[in-house]
Structure formats: structure tokens, C-alpha cells
Amino acid sequence: MPKNKLSLMFESIFKRDVLSGNTPKPELTVDVHAHVLPQLDDGPVDIEQSIEIIKEMYAMGYRKIIATPHVMAGYYNNAPEDILQSLHILKTVLKRRNITMELEAAAEYYLEDELFRLVECHKVLTFGGSKKYLLFEASFVTKASYILEAVIKIKQAGYTPVLAHPERYVSLNDLEVINRLSFNGALFQVNIGSLTGYYSKQAQELAELLISKKLVAFLGSDCHSIAQLESIKHAFKLKTFKEATQLNILNNTLMEKKITVFA
Numbered sequence: 001m002p003k004n005k006l007s008l009m010f011e012s013i014f015k016r017d018v019l020s021g022n023t024p025k026p027e028l029t030v031d032v033h034a035h036v037l038p039q040l041d042d043g044p045v046d047i048e049q050s051i052e053i054i055k056e057m058y059a060m061g062y063r064k065i066i067a068t069p070h071v072m073a074g075y076y077n078n079a080p081e082d083i084l085q086s087l088h089i090l091k092t093v094l095k096r097r098n099i100t101m102e103l104e105a106a107a108e109y110y111l112e113d114e115l116f117r118l119v120e121c122h123k124v125l126t127f128g129g130s131k132k133y134l135l136f137e138a139s140f141v142t143k144a145s146y147i148l149e150a151v152i153k154i155k156q157a158g159y160t161p162v163l164a165h166p167e168r169y170v171s172l173n174d175l176e177v178i179n180r181l182s183f184n185g186a187l188f189q190v191n192i193g194s195l196t197g198y199y200s201k202q203a204q205e206l207a208e209l210l211i212s213k214k215l216v217a218f219l220g221s222d223c224h225s226i227a228q229l230e231s232i233k234h235a236f237k238l239k240t241f242k243e244a245t246q247l248n249i250l251n252n253t254l255m256e257k258k259i260t261v262f263a
């Protein structure tokens, strides 16, 4: 069939963008776990550090970041309004400096009884709009039964539980346990850095197992500093990263404005 004028025009734009190297990385444009809001947790100490990280992530192909500061009673008492105020300030500065990264905020909730209270009275920040993804983490030695209890309670309250970096928990080094959490509605967010062995050999192996069993819903940078982005860049080159991005992960479904190769 002969090509019409419009398709030839798109083809030439496509070729030009690919050749110029301006095409954003199509495999991962949204980060769902990043400590980029200043002075709320163990992430950036000021707004300049936040901007430095965001600019570097833009260069890596990211176009949207869900900022997820820690919430932990007695350590990081970040109420939704504190987080949203910090987001507003950072977004204002980004706009003033013509940095086009899309930015939203949720949180990384620490698994403790206080989390159950926050969930019951709906004082939590989630991402994904009506999907209400709630990101939570546990201590690295938390019992699997406590994680399961959290999954059930979070779900009962009307949220979608997303367990941060499951590969890093000692008690989850067991496929049967992982499957039980998944069966009860847990989604898993694997840290990209885990694929390089950045955290530990055991975390790397469990991350690889989760990928091979197609149990990864989200990939996250869990970035706290610009230095940490080096391990993410390294992971981008790995076969396991490519495999993970081919699993219908949900990151890019969170992009409101669809990025195409013509953009």
C-alpha cells in the first residue's frame, strides 16, 4: 500500500528524533518512589539538592516523579499538608527555572500501628488517582505475618497496598510467602538499584526472582541523593532491567500527558 503524505511526514520526524538522540527512554518515564522533597526526611537537605536530583533524573529519561518522603512516628512526622506544601514550593521553583519535570507527592509509610490509625482515618497520601496506591515499607526484619496484616487492613480501608522494595526484607525470601501477599492484594515495587547488588546480594537475587515470576508491579529509584543515581544508571544497562520493563509494569500508566516519540 503506498504511504500517504501524513505517514511519510511522521516517519521523517521519527527518524530525525531517533537520530538526534532526543527521544526520551520509552521504557521508564515515571518514578514512583523518590525522596526528592527537601528537608522532610533523609533525602535532600535543601531545595538546590532537590533540583540537582530532578535535573539529573530528567536527563536519564524520567518525565514524572512521585515524591515519597518517609512517614514514621517520632522520626518523620510528615502530615499530608506538610508534604503538599513542600511539593507546592518545589513545583513553583521548578516552573520559575523552566524545568519541565512533572511532580506529584505521596509518601512512604513505615509499617507500625500508627499507619493503621492513619489509614483508618484516611489521613494518607496516595498516588495513581482512583487506584489509590499506598506505598509502605517495613523494617528489614519485620515478620511476614505483620506485612500480611498491613496488606489486608490497607485494602479493607479502600487503598491498594504497594510494598516498597520487598526484595530487601529477610522474611520475604520465600516464594510461598510472596505469593500469599500477592494473593491478598499486595503489589510489589522493586528498587532499580537492587538489580545491581547495590543493597545486598540477597536483595539482588530476590529482585531477580520477582522479575522472573512476573510479580513486579512498579519499579522505583528510591533515590535519596544524586550519588545514588549512579547505581540506577548502571541498572538501566542490565538485562534484568530490560526484562522488568517488559512485564507490563504500571509506572508509565501514571503519565497523564502521554509521551510519544514525536513529542
Ligand SMILES: [Fe+2]
Binding pocket: 033, 035, 108, 164, 222
Ligand atoms: Fe524509600
